Amino acid sequence: MSEITHSKESVYDCIPLVSKDKETEIKKPPRYISKFRPAVVLESNLQKGKSNTMRTMGPAKVDLPPPDKYLKKHSKEPKLPEKTDSSKDPRSTHFCSVRKPAVPARTERPLMGIPSKKDFRETTVAVPKKPQPIQVDSSHGHRERLENSGLVPKYIMKNDYGKTPVYLQKRKEAEQTAQEHDRLVKEEGQHRAIQRLPDEERQRVLEALKKEWDTYMQMYQKIPFLMETPSQKAHKIELEKRMDELEKKISLIERFKTIYITNDEISHCGDHL
Secondary structure, eight states, X not given: OOOOOOOOOOGGGGSOOOOOOSTTOOOOOOOOOOTTHHHHHHHHHHHHTSXXXXXXXXXXXXXXXXXXXXXXXXXXXXXXOOOOOTTTOTTOOOSOSSOOOOOOOTTOOOOOOOOOOOOHHHHHSOOOOOOOOEEEOSTTOOEEETTTTTOSOOGGGSTTTTSOOHHHHHHHHHHHHHHHHHHHHHHHHHHTOEEEOOHHHHHHHHHHHHHHHHHHHHHHHTSOSSOOSHXXXXXXXXXXXXXXXXXXXXXXXXXXXXXXXXXXXXXXXHHHO
């Protein structure tokens, strides 16, 4: 029996064959590159201050320190600044604004013959202080100044002792003023008290108003029919106005049988009648 042989499979067999003819060859367009690319690269390098090769790992070659500058003990510890002149240092503090004078030398002699009126003997004599009076108010020896204890009669020596204080006098004057004001208000209220008008007085007022209205009516009837002067017109208007007021008062009194008026109005009505 003859054996059947198969050719080996390959992925290249799946690629379609392209004709070698130049007319049918497909040309790809060139890759797009921006014209500002060199400027952007240069600007980014200038901003970072180092080249692309030292961006993450540092310089390619580091200079070694010389042999005489080897690492010493405590060399990496922080050091204090060196001391400078305190007069030039603005942070320096001075407890006195003026520098004290220097100690006089042994050979320096003091000034002699300066006159002075001060008696050094009297000023140098120690005068003993007068002891303050105290009192002891407990068996344990607690003491207190006698002046603050209240046992010394110092308040009776004052000029205003036994007199009424000024603030109490002002308060009393204010109370008297308020009482006087209340009394005046009460009297004013009593003077203006509302009272009922008697029927006889009401009838008298009504008759007087009607009599006055009749008087104005007679004067109004005597006015000429034709008025040519401004004074005649003004006189007519005034009579009509007064008659209208009297008619309102008469209708008001006739309408209400019970009328309340103040004492001032009663006296005014009596004087009017």
